[in-house]
Amino acid sequence: MGDKREDGKVYRPALEEIAMRRFRLRYCTATDTYYMHGNESVCRQLAAVVGVEEGAWSIDGVKRLMDEAQSETFLTSARSGVSVSVSWKIDLSGCGLVFETVRVLAYAGEQNGAQIIFHLSGDNGQRCAIPLGSHENISTDELFGSQTLTLTAYLSEGPSGQRPRLFPCSLDDQAFCPLDIKATLKTQRRGHDVPYVGELLVGLQFEETRDRARSTGRRTSIDVGIKSGALKVHIVQGASLAPLNMISEKSDPYVKCYLLPDAGKTTKCKTSVIKKELDPTYNEQFSFEGTATSDLQQGALEIWVNDWNLALKNTVIGACRLSSGLAVNKGKERGLTSDDETARKASQ
Structure with a gap:
């Protein structure tokens, strides 16, 4: 686990999400499950993908680890001395919509010198980088007009080998999603030579x-x-x-x-x-x-x-x-x- 893999899972909006002009993707570390659903409920029947690797677009040196002493599970580095990463990709191509606003709610454990940085990027060269503290609520409209969204987390160990803890979650809390991506969508407008008629x-x-x-x-x-x-x-x-x-x-x-x-x-x-x-x-x-x-x-x-x-x-x-x-x-x-x-x- 933690070997490098690219060109993995790509998330696309469901018919209901296209109609509502909204998209949501969540990950629960306790159940190791991704959910695509608009409401707050989390249950096995709503699972989109099971397994952090199966639901990632690319993963390089990141693994899910359980700390039974603290009854906690989280994502962390599988290799020492190097920066590792995991990313997720959402693609709106083919549905006539683009991103309007994006909000990412993400949690991290006490780093003790370790570092986690999030990168958000779109298909028009838009990019923003956010260092992740204990938790971060990232809201941006810098991806406006993009058809794709790629969220990448870069994890680096501390100077004394302290491991980063990304998306920590109690093993008993199977309703908590320490990664929550919400986006509002907008109709993709064509060129001026084709008038907008609905x-x-x-x-x-x-x-x-x-x-x-x-x-x-x-x-x-x-x-x-x-x-x-x-x-x-x-x-x-x-x-x-x-x-x-x-x-x-x-x-x-x-x-x-x-x-x-x-x-x-x-x-x-x-x-x-x-x-x-x-x-x-x-x-x-x-x-x-x-x-x-x-x-x-x-x-x-x-x-x-x-x-x-x-x-x-x-x-x-x-x-x-x-x-x-x-x-x-x-x-x-x-x-x-x-x-x-x-x-x-x-x-x-």
Whole structure:
């Protein structure tokens, strides 16, 4: 234990945390367990990762030690005469959010000459260093706009070989978390050429089955061994949508989506219309059955947020396409062209 390891665990926000724009990660030394949960409860059912090494992004010369005489457990140096470190990483990439503020509550034991220094760093070169006393409550907005957060603890022995004690915890106190990372999150804004028109929270899940039914002309065949299944789309809620009714300063938004390629628009799914609302809650689910894994790699999921209008043509509020390639829609192959971009000012 305590050997050098890098490129380990990366924490990402859950769907609920994305919706609430908050993230929390805690570590309990007594149970040697990491927790990802917004409330104050700590129980085994909420465990995210068990084991300090399993839950760390990198670890070099740090081990968990138990002092049975004092009925205490803590993290400390596994090697003498050198500085050791352990770090944790949080990544928001892919969810459209960035860090706004970060608060780290950390505890350390009496050092007696030993030293512990915390480094917080982001992906834009932001960095701050904080010496850790008996406990520290670190609040910073210096990581504003970053999609990643890396917290690193550097542990150094004292001049007479005194070992540092990081995150000390009584063996009997299994509800105390001497490391508590809290962050508020903010929508990642795009460039000035793409106007901000709101946000849409969408959940995706692919459930794989063994075989796939494939239609070829008038015949239907079963291709054994081709991985396929159901792509499930959960339209959860919108937020801060653009108001298109200048009188009420509201919109009547609904969401529709297509699984491309779809020349005949047979995969179209649509939510209900929510009248006069800029923060609509839909909580509606759709399932695209018989979707092959190759369809996911080569196709696209296109999502539109429209403003419903009884008398006039419905107006596009915003849209996005979840894909890395081209897709077929309305009988022609295309990516997101400049003309499409004008009609679909992308919302996150």
